[in-house]
Amino acid sequence: MEKNDHICVVGLGYVGLPLAVELSCYYDVTGYDIDAALIERLKRGVNYNNDVDVGKLLECAESLTSAEEDIASCNIYIVAVPTPVDKDNVPDLSMLKSATRMIARYLKKGDVVVYESTVYPGVTENVCGAILQGISSLESGIDFFLGYSPERINPGDREHTVKSVTKIVSAQTEEVADRLASIYGSLNGGNIYKTKNIKTAEASKVVENAQRDINIAFINEVTVLMNEMGISIYDVLDAARTKWNFLPFTPGLVSGHCIGVDPYYLIECAQKCGLNAEMVGAGRAINNRMSSYVSNIITESLGGVAADGRGIRVLILGFTFKEEVNDIRNTKIFEVHNLLLASGFEVDIHDPYANAEEVRKAYGLELKENLEGETYNCVALLVSHKMYADMDKKTQLALLKKGGVVFDLKGIWKNIEFPQDTTYITL
Ligand SMILES: NC(=O)c1ccc[n+]([C@@H]2O[C@H](COP(=O)([O-])OP(=O)(O)OC[C@H]3O[C@@H](n4cnc5c(N)ncnc54)[C@H](O)[C@@H]3O)[C@@H](O)[C@H]2O)c1
Numbered sequence: 568m569e570k571n572d573h574i575c576v577v578g579l580g581y582v583g584l585p586l587a588v589e590l591s592c593y594y595d596v597t598g599y600d601i602d603a604a605l606i607e608r609l610k611r612g613v614n615y616n617n618d619v620d621v622g623k624l625l626e627c628a629e630s631l632t633s634a635e636e637d638i639a640s641c642n643i644y645i646v647a648v649p650t651p652v653d654k655d656n657v658p659d660l661s662m663l664k665s666a667t668r669m670i671a672r673y674l675k676k677g678d679v680v681v682y683e684s685t686v687y688p689g690v691t692e693n694v695c696g697a698i699l700q701g702i703s704s705l706e707s708g709i710d711f712f713l714g715y716s717p718e719r720i721n722p723g724d725r726e727h728t729v730k731s732v733t734k735i736v737s738a739q740t741e742e743v744a745d746r747l748a749s750i751y752g753s754l755n756g757g758n759i760y761k762t763k764n765i766k767t768a769e770a771s772k773v774v775e776n777a778q779r780d781i782n783i784a785f786i787n788e789v790t791v792l793m794n795e796m797g798i799s800i801y802d803v804l805d806a807a808r809t810k811w812n813f814l815p816f817t818p819g820l821v822s823g824h825c826i827g828v829d830p831y832y833l834i835e836c837a838q839k840c841g842l843n844a845e846m847v848g849a850g851r852a853i854n855n856r857m858s859s860y861v862s863n864i865i866t867e868s869l870g871g872v873a874a875d876g877r878g879i880r881v882l883i884l885g886f887t888f889k890e891e892v893n894d895i896r897n898t899k900i901f902e903v904h905n906l907l908l909a910s911g912f913e914v915d916i917h918d919p920y921a922n923a924e925e926v927r928k929a930y931g932l933e934l935k936e937n938l939e940g941e942t943y944n945c946v947a948l949l950v951s952h953k954m955y956a957d958m959d960k961k962t963q964l965a966l967l968k969k970g971g972v973v974f975d976l977k978g979i980w981k982n983i984e985f986p987q988d989t990t991y992i993t994l
Contacts, residue, residue: 873911885950
């Protein structure tokens, strides 16, 4: 660390906020976000993402801002803005470019700009570097320096945090890489892996996530096959896991902002090289089909598409993109919900973690606040939140109409003995 380093974290979401808060224990930090309402909330200690200690957040309140001129005195910029895909699954770099243009307006000689947003190899230097250079009239790698350090935190995972995971660091020069290693190393006891260049670090992130997507796709593919043959994938996995080198993936709806998105960045990058990332594309296609596979099973279990007025009611348990988190971005449960509605059913959704206001804003849906008082023809357990795993049989049965169906996507109730008139379905 240089004596006068002043770090600016740009984008205070799931990645940027914990980073800014932790870094502020050691460095002079400014946290910038374009969303003024978010900054106002954070300054009051209100954080919907729930992954930052409120006391620590309040200590940083003064240094959080949505006024871009406040970043002018910074010399190290860490960018953690979203890198989603558009409706055609093409990488959308618009927020990354816009954040970069803002930094470029304040860039000075000697400054360092580090990207944490997930990108494909080449984006940091060829896209962002070019923008910084063009607007600032400074030369990349000489007047200012680029770095890339992918974020690897796993939402909802208290074991693998900013403080414990190995942090990959890369930069245009060895000296800047060492500087970044020292900054990030102060958070995790020096647990740093330096790649030899920026492209390698960029690639490592998308390859990590594409590998996970493909592994889940394989399990989803064999799940469908086993199901057609009347074999439960969960019984198969219980048996297969007894082999020491069997990988512990399970079937599911691949949702969220990383695993279901990042492989498209690899696909785009392959296309730019005149190649077809066939396995990555196949994995995406298989995983994307799971929403309709799941909703078809539920529809068939209820006697097929409901004619108007049949009044068949389905309760979906779980809306977030995975268990024990409140993140609802790109949740595939929305697709399942819509497909069940299209089948003519009345559908309610419950989730103990999702923020009702955020769900309303993002999806136009009202979550059920509690589970008391209503009964359903089908309870579809789609996210294995602990609350559902721990639910007692009395509560489960109180949700069901006589002769109802339980669809258990994750197989977490498979050892429960339901009454004879209840149909229990898992994969
Ligand atoms: N969430 C994760 O667990 C995770 C893990 C690894 C990598 N990533 C990657 O990190 C990046 C950020 O993800 P996230 O989950 O933190 O996103 P997020 O949506 O939670 O937060 C991003 C923040 O950036 C802000 N923003 C958007 N445009 C901006 C701009 N021009 N200037 C300043 N702020 C701007 C938004 O208002 C938002 O608060 C993405 O590339 C993502 O793929 C996320």
